[in-house]
Amino acid sequence: MNELKTTFSSGCSSxxxxxxxxxxxxxxxxxxRLDSIVERTPKVTKGQYLYKAxxxxxxxxxxxxxxxxxFNITQQxxxxxxxxxxxxxxxxxxxxxxxxxxxxxxxxxxxxVCLLPFDQLERLALQIPALxxxxxxxxxxxxxxxRIHSEILSKRNADQRVAYFVWYxxxxxxxxxxxxxxxxxxxxxxxxxxxxxxxxxxxxxxxxKLMELNIVAWRRKDIQILDMAALARLADEKxxxxxxxxxxxxA
Amino acid sequence: MNELKTTFSSGCSSxxxxxxxxxxxxxxxxxxRLDSIVERTPKVTKGQYLYKAxxxxxxxxxxxxxxxxxFNITQQxxxxxxxxxxxxxxxxxxxxxxxxxxxxxxxxxxxxVCLLPFDQLERLALQIPALxxxxxxxxxxxxxxxRIHSEILSKRNADQRVAYFVWYxxxxxxxxxxxxxxxxxxxxxxxxxxxxxxxxxxxxxxxxKLMELNIVAWRRKDIQILDMAALARLADEKxxxxxxxxxxxxA
DNA sequence: CATTTTTATTGATTTTAATCAAGATGATAC
DNA sequence: GTATCATCTTGATTAAAATCAATAAAAATG
Numbered sequence: 001m002n003e004l005k006t007t008f009s010s011g012c013s014s015x016x017x018x019x020x021x022x023x024x025x026x027x028x029x030x031x032x033r034l035d036s037i038v039e040r041t042p043k044v045t046k047g048q049y050l051y052k053a054x055x056x057x058x059x060x061x062x063x064x065x066x067x068x069x070x071f072n073i074t075q076q077x078x079x080x081x082x083x084x085x086x087x088x089x090x091x092x093x094x095x096x097x098x099x100x101x102x103x104x105x106x107x108x109x110x111x112x113v114c115l116l117p118f119d120q121l122e123r124l125a126l127q128i129p130a131l132x133x134x135x136x137x138x139x140x141x142x143x144x145x146x147r148i149h150s151e152i153l154s155k156r157n158a159d160q161r162v163a164y165f166v167w168y169x170x171x172x173x174x175x176x177x178x179x180x181x182x183x184x185x186x187x188x189x190x191x192x193x194x195x196x197x198x199x200x201x202x203x204x205x206x207x208x209k210l211m212e213l214n215i216v217a218w219r220r221k222d223i224q225i226l227d228m229a230a231l232a233r234l235a236d237e238k239x240x241x242x243x244x245x246x247x248x249x250x251a
Numbered sequence: 252m253n254e255l256k257t258t259f260s261s262g263c264s265s266x267x268x269x270x271x272x273x274x275x276x277x278x279x280x281x282x283x284r285l286d287s288i289v290e291r292t293p294k295v296t297k298g299q300y301l302y303k304a305x306x307x308x309x310x311x312x313x314x315x316x317x318x319x320x321x322f323n324i325t326q327q328x329x330x331x332x333x334x335x336x337x338x339x340x341x342x343x344x345x346x347x348x349x350x351x352x353x354x355x356x357x358x359x360x361x362x363x364v365c366l367l368p369f370d371q372l373e374r375l376a377l378q379i380p381a382l383x384x385x386x387x388x389x390x391x392x393x394x395x396x397x398r399i400h401s402e403i404l405s406k407r408n409a410d411q412r413v414a415y416f417v418w419y420x421x422x423x424x425x426x427x428x429x430x431x432x433x434x435x436x437x438x439x440x441x442x443x444x445x446x447x448x449x450x451x452x453x454x455x456x457x458x459x460k461l462m463e464l465n466i467v468a469w470r471r472k473d474i475q476i477l478d479m480a481a482l483a484r485l486a487d488e489k490x491x492x493x494x495x496x497x498x499x500x501x502a
Numbered sequence: 503c504a505t506t507t508t509t510a511t512t513g514a515t516t517t518t519a520a521t522c523a524a525g526a527t528g529a530t531a532c
Numbered sequence: 533g534t535a536t537c538a539t540c541t542t543g544a545t546t547a548a549a550a551t552c553a554a555t556a557a558a559a560a561t562g
Contacts, residue, residue: 072402075487080405082398094398096391102398129377139390140347146397147333147345147353151323153404154331154448197405202519204541236326440510453549455511
């Protein structure tokens with residue numbers, strides 16, 4: 001794994017993610033102080049790691065563009081996917097408790113990240129109450145993302161998990177100011193399946209059902225939500241039963 | 252639901268959980284300042300709520316004695332258990348993001364909690380760097396607890412989930428300074444099953460297997476770990492196969 | 503203490519998703 | 533463009549856990 005090298009790049013002041021990332025609630029002058037501790041790196045290429053489980057915790061990572069996944073490997077060599085992170089997300093705080101990262105994070109596509117050396121950030125936050133508050137808020141967001149993952153995995157049937165995932169993904173895109181009925185999600189189906197605690201086969205079958213019902217169109221990396229209301233309903237309902245439409249086709 | 256009323260009680264200075272809870276890393280004088288903002292309540296009785304989903308976020312809760320569970324109710328009326336919290340645990344930070352709690356927390360037995368009004372805590376933390384640091388560490392701990400729950404729920408078979416849960420529970424008791432091979436866990440089997448994403452029947456069957464194999468003895472609320480090595484092995488292995496011992500019995 | 507209610511266990515059956523297996527499709531390399 | 537490789541889809545079968553059902557055992561209630 002290559003070390004990430006610092007480079008020049010546009011700062012927080014001109015970043016489109018100000019309202020989501022660390023600058024939230026900060027005054028212009030404070031954003032400049034924040035800016036001074038942020039290290040910007042060249043683009044992280046697909047497959048490059050931001051950190052690995054066991055590594056010393058030193059910095060937080062703010063995703064500026066692209067996408068990454070967090071995961072751990074089980075004894076059996078399987079990937080347990082813990083989350084997908086998009087622009088505006090801040091990760092790395094899992095490492096604070098033991099000063100050691102607890103999972104692996106790798107880029108899923110060409111990705112831009114901002115590095116925030118934690119000791120410097122902590123010191124600065126003590127001087128800028130709004131920054132400290134935002135750090136706490138971002139951690140609270142992390143807690144809630146984890147809770148939602150647990151809730152997805154607790155859902156008794158696979159249809160619900162998939163429906164809820166798509167619905168929640170849409171909301172995340174919405175909250176970041178992206179189009180939420182049609183978006184690109186650069187993650188393999190296999191990886192989404194693992195995140196949902198399913199096999200790729202089961203995931204594929206459910207996607208087919210959702211497409212057959214004209215609720216979702218998800219081909220490769222492009223997702224389109226055709227019927228948001230139906231999707232939301234499915235996310236909470238018991239079973240995704242196929243209506244006559246399909247029976248006709250099968251007959 | 253009754254409002255929790257403040258009352259007099261022994262402070263942080265004399266609390267046995269200093270090394271786990273907020274006072275960690277603080278000097279004597281700072282502990283006294285922390286003490287001054289902590290509200291202590293009469294014992295919370297079994298079934299009483301610390302907070303409910305949707306309520307305004309105002310305070311954090313430190314568990315001093317007893318046990319609580321966090322959960323949400325699904326559309327179908329099922330309880331999704333999100334976690335069990337023991338003395339030394341601090342909860343409530345899920346509410347910061349939207350200034351509204353995202354789950355319900357209820358006492359499982361007679362429980363003592365310390366209330367930390369968040370705005371006061373935040374202000375004090377800015378003045379006491381070690382306190383601010385500990386607040387961040389406690390949130391990091393929360394993130395990791397959530398990650399571990401996701402990892403449990405991602406495990407492909409039920410035996411592993413139960414084995415890992417017992418093993419992890421034991422470690423939690425150990426880290427709090429309690430006996431870790433024999434302890435009392437005041438939670439219904441049904442609730443543990445829900446936490447693990449299983450039905451009570453499946454959970455019961457697996458417990459029976461673990462007892463048959465002399466690995467764990469879990470009757471009602473008393474847990475005894477008879478073979479920690481075997482338990483750890485099971486937590487990661489594929490299937491919990493029953494040896495001849497059982498076949499003989501069944502024959 | 504007896505009664506009622508809740509919780510836990512165990513068995514039989516059904517349902518669901520995993521596994522096994524074969525193609526189809528799309529991406530990448532040459 | 534063609535070949536190769538990885539990913540995805542679909543079908544058949546198996547395995548695992550859920551469900552249904554009936555007791556048994558505790559706990560709570562009067």
